[in-house]
Amino acid sequence: MIHGHCDDRFSAVRAAFEENFRQRGELGAAVTVLAGGETVVDLWGGWADDARSRPWERETLVNVWSTTKGPTALCAHLLADRGLLDLDAPVAAYWPEFAEAGKAAILVRHLLSHRAGLAGLREPHTLAELYDWELTCARLAATEPWWEPGTQSGYHTITYGFLVGEVVRRITGLLPGEFLHQEVTGPLGIDFTIGLPEKDAGRAAELVHPPTTPTSEQAALFAQLTPLALASLLNPGPGVTEANTPAWRAAQIPAANGHGTARAVAALYGIFARQGRSGEHRVLSPEATERIREGQGSCRDLVLGVGFGHDTELGLGLWLSGPNGSYGPNPRAFGHDGYGGSCGLADPEADISMGYVMNRMGPNIADDPRKMALVEAVYSAL
Structure with a gap:
């Protein structure tokens, strides 16, 4: 019914x-x-x-x-709208370790548009390791891109959330789920959580x-x-x-x-x-x-x-x-x-x-x- x-x-x-x-x-x-x-x-x-x-x-x-990727993108755009995040700045400006393995020129907009070349990790990564935020982000920071960033899109199935989310965390000190709740879903009473x-x-x-x-x-x-x-x-x-x-x-x-x-x-x-x-x-x-x-x-x-x-x-x-x-x-x-x-x-x-x-x-x-x-x-x- x-x-x-x-x-x-x-x-x-x-x-x-x-x-x-x-x-x-x-x-x-x-x-x-x-x-x-x-x-x-x-x-x-x-x-x-x-x-x-x-x-x-x-x-x-x-x-x-x-x-979920829409609300996660919303977190980044909130910060950009407030002048705290420049979508045309290098990711490494907010996340210095990210510059490793030839990634110094990757822009924030490349993360949002699945053009960063980091659609997946090259080394085996278990589910238990995926649940470890610090470990997953450290491995992404050390990973070499699969293709020349900015030239094509390649769907960042799981990595998207850690890439965009770590930029949010570096700026706000909050994981994206916490930031989304604090700034949007909590005040507006929207029944949505990350996790x-x-x-x-x-x-x-x-x-x-x-x-x-x-x-x-x-x-x-x-x-x-x-x-x-x-x-x-x-x-x-x-x-x-x-x-x-x-x-x-x-x-x-x-x-x-x-x-x-x-x-x-x-x-x-x-x-x-x-x-x-x-x-x-x-x-x-x-x-x-x-x-x-x-x-x-x-x-x-x-x-x-x-x-x-x-x-x-x-x-x-x-x-x-x-x-x-x-x-x-x-x-x-x-x-x-x-x-x-x-x-x-x-x-x-x-x-x-x-x-x-x-x-x-x-x-x-x-x-x-x-x-x-x-x-x-x-x-x-x-």
């Missing part, structure tokens, strides 16, 4: 959400759409666990994987493996992955099992372990859509929010290019919708997908944002069919 509310104008979104359960293998999920700053869709349904013993409730939250406080563990949905084994086409794509792509995606390669553990939830992985409701994701991406405002509260200047979607050059991503099959373009922290329409028909809309299907979307021209979260993982790298059905339904109502 589907719960919540949906304005009549957006009835197509409710229909698509229901269809996700009937036809697209949805287990438990929620979707929220803000239009003009008002909540026009806020729906949830299904089950919070594989055993179907816990219904998905209004306040159920879940790990949203790389949809998961133990007090909220009872509200967390269980992530569940995809309902089917990989197709032969997906297996063939995996076989084509380069050493760079393997390092980015699999060193280490946390999956569903690990993400349900207390150790993963307790860590700060600012590229991949944000936990929140669809309502929270829509609110955070709504800051981007509303030119820096959340209700009556100004978070960023209009100039800062426009900068986030400043295209850094279209190219075939060095990590995800095989899976995408087309060129993509990153702004300074989020993906542009572009000609492929990942975030709707406006090519300048932008957002971020999370592993398995979740999504945050911002479209300043349409004045809409969307948050979609779920616990049944899909097999797609991005543009999960459930997410795309919802995006299409949103725009059909405009």
Whole structure:
């Protein structure tokens, strides 16, 4: 059963959400759409666990994987907007050790746009080591880039959060999750955290493996992955099992372990859509929010290019919708997908944002069919 509310104008979104359960293998999920700053869709349904013993409730939250990268980018843009961070300065100006191994010229904007050449560590890095912030950042500081920084994008699957996050920490003294809570989610009452406080563990949905084994086409794509792509995606390669553990939830992985409701994701991406405002509260200047979607050059991503099959373009922290329409028909809309299907979307021209979260993982790298059905339904109502 589907719960919540949906304005009549957006009835197509409710229909698509229901269809996700009937036809697209949805287990438990929620979707929220803000239009003009008002909540026009806020729906949830299904089950919070594989055993179907816990219904998905209004306040159920879940790990949203790389949809976390949007809020992490927001931390950097807050500092830039306050004059504390220069996006065109060398990273080493804030993190001196980072200049090792030929990285002295890498700019902060290269970190935000996945162009730093540090998509993965070259030496084996375990999950236990990933949970050690100081060790992971020290290894990144000592790592040689995989390609000439600034020339192409290569998706920094896990390293993104440590790279951007350590710059935030060097400036503020706070880990990005702490800074986000202090400056944004705490004051605004947004139900989103990087990592998961133990007090909220009872509200967390269980992530569940995809309902089917990989197709032969997906297996063939995996076989084509380069050493760079393997390092980015699999060193280490946390999956569903690990993400349900207390150790993963307790860590700060600012590229991949944000936990929140669809309502929270829509609110955070709504800051981007509303030119820096959340209700009556100004978070960023209009100039800062426009900068986030400043295209850094279209190219075939060095990590995800095989899976995408087309060129993509990153702004300074989020993906542009572009000609492929990942975030709707406006090519300048932008957002971020999370592993398995979740999504945050911002479209300043349409004045809409969307948050979609779920616990049944899909097999797609991005543009999960459930997410795309919802995006299409949103725009059909405009």
